[in-house]
Amino acid sequence: MAYEQAAGYADVFKHFAVDDADRPEQSCYPYAPVFPVRLNGGKSVIKRTTGPATAADAIARWVEALAGQGVGVVTPLPLPVDNPARVGDRFWVAYPWVGGRPYTGSAHDVAAAGDLLGRIHAARPAVDGMPEFGWPDHDAASVEEDVTGLRQVLGEHAPDLRDEVMARMEPWLESFMARTLPPVRDGGLPRAAVSMDFKANNLVYAGGAPVLVDPDNAECAPRVLDLALAALLFHNEMATAPPRLFTAGEWSAFSSAYRRHVRLTEAELAVWPVAVRYMLLEWGVWTLVDADEWNDPDNPRQRGFLRDLATVDADRFPLR
Ligand SMILES: Nc1ncnc2c1ncn2[C@@H]1O[C@H](COP(=O)(O)OP(=O)(O)OP(=O)(O)O)[C@@H](O)[C@H]1O
Ligand SMILES: [Mg+2]
Known part of the structure; x- marks a missing residue:
C-alpha cells in the first residue's frame, strides 16, 4: 500500500485555498487520499468523496441533518468555496479533524x-x-x-x-x-x-x-x-x-x-x-x-x- 503524495493534488489544495505551508507531504491513510491540513485556522482533513455532485451534496445534507439532531457524525466545513466540490473529474470534501482516540475493543x-x-x-x-x-x-x-x-x-x-x-x-x-x-x-x-x-x-x-x-x-x-x-x-x-x-x-x-x-x-x-x-x-x-x-x-x-x-x-x- 502506497501513501499518496500531496504534490499530485495541487489543484485540490488550490480550490480549498490551503497555503503551501499548511499542506502535508502525503495522505495519512494508505488506502486513499486523506490529507490533514489547516483550514480556517483549524486542523481539518481533505479527502476524495463520492460523485456525482448530487450524491456528494445529498450526503452533506444528510450528515448536517443528523448532526442537527445531536447524532455523532462529521459534517463538511462551512467554507467560502464549494464544499463538497468538484475538482477536475473527481469530488472532494473538507471536514474538521475530529480529535479523540481509536476504538479499543472494550x-x-x-x-x-x-x-x-x-x-x-x-x-x-x-x-x-x-x-x-x-x-x-x-x-x-x-x-x-x-x-x-x-x-x-x-x-x-x-x-x-x-x-x-x-x-x-x-x-x-x-x-x-x-x-x-x-x-x-x-x-x-x-x-x-x-x-x-x-x-x-x-x-x-x-x-x-x-x-x-x-x-x-x-x-x-x-x-x-x-x-x-x-x-x-x-x-x-x-x-x-x-x-x-x-x-x-x-x-x-x-x-x-x-x-x-x-x-x-x-x-x-x-x-x-x-x-x-x-x-x-x-x-x-x-x-x-x-x-x-x-x-x-x-x-x-x-x-x-x-x-x-x-x-x-x-x-x-x-x-x-
Ligand atoms: N475528520 C477526521 N477526523 C479524524 N480522523 C479522520 C477524519 N477523517 C479521516 N480520519 C482518519 O483517516 C482514516 C481514513 O479516512 P476515511 O475513512 O475517511 O478514508 P476513506 O478513503 O473513506 O477510507 P475507506 O474507504 O477505506 O473507509 C480514518 O480511518 C480515520 O482514522
Ligand atoms: Mg474509511
Whole structure:
C-alpha cells in the first residue's frame, strides 16, 4: 500500500485555498487520499468523496441533518468555496479533524458504537437525492469468478481452511441470485439513509462517544443490510481491534444498544439470517479475495480477522 503524495493534488489544495505551508507531504491513510491540513485556522482533513455532485451534496445534507439532531457524525466545513466540490473529474470534501482516540475493543466502545448506529438509523431525516443502493445482477461468469477467486486466495493463504470454506460458500455463491437476493430485495424492508461503511476504522471516540468520520459511501438502503455489514466487518482493517469478528457477547452488547433506538420489524427479524449471508457473499467475499494483508507478516491481526470472516457462522449474530 502506497501513501499518496500531496504534490499530485495541487489543484485540490488550490480550490480549498490551503497555503503551501499548511499542506502535508502525503495522505495519512494508505488506502486513499486523506490529507490533514489547516483550514480556517483549524486542523481539518481533505479527502476524495463520492460523485456525482448530487450524491456528494445529498450526503452533506444528510450528515448536517443528523448532526442537527445531536447524532455523532462529521459534517463538511462551512467554507467560502464549494464544499463538497468538484475538482477536475473527481469530488472532494473538507471536514474538521475530529480529535479523540481509536476504538479499543472494550465493552464500552462496542456498546457505544451500537448506540451510534441505532441513532443514525432512527433519525431518518428527509433528504432528497441520496444515492440508491444498487442491487447486483450476477451472471454465471461472475459467480465463477468469485468461486475461483475465493478458492485461489484460500489455497494460497489459508490452505487448511480451503475445502471447508468452499464446501459452504460455493453453493451459496451459486444460488445467490435465486435464494439470497430476492428475500432481501423484495421483502418490503424498511429503508434508511445509511453509511454502508459502519466500521471501527471509520469512528473516532471523542470524550468516550464515537463520531462517524467517514460518511462518504452513504446511500439509501434496507437498514438491515447496514446492520449486517457492521456485524461482519466492524473489526476489518482496524489495528486496535481484536483479530476476529465480534464475539457473540460483543454482538449482544452492540445489537442491544442499537435496538434501544430502532424497533426492528417482523420482516426484518425474519430475513436477518439471509441479510447476513447476503453481506457475507457480497462484501465479505470481496474483502477476502481483495485483501492484500493475508500475507503481511506485520499484520497478523488482519490475517486472524480474515480467517474468522471466512469461517463465520451467521448464528453468531442472532437478533432473536
Ligand atoms: N475528520 C477526521 N477526523 C479524524 N480522523 C479522520 C477524519 N477523517 C479521516 N480520519 C482518519 O483517516 C482514516 C481514513 O479516512 P476515511 O475513512 O475517511 O478514508 P476513506 O478513503 O473513506 O477510507 P475507506 O474507504 O477505506 O473507509 C480514518 O480511518 C480515520 O482514522
Ligand atoms: Mg474509511
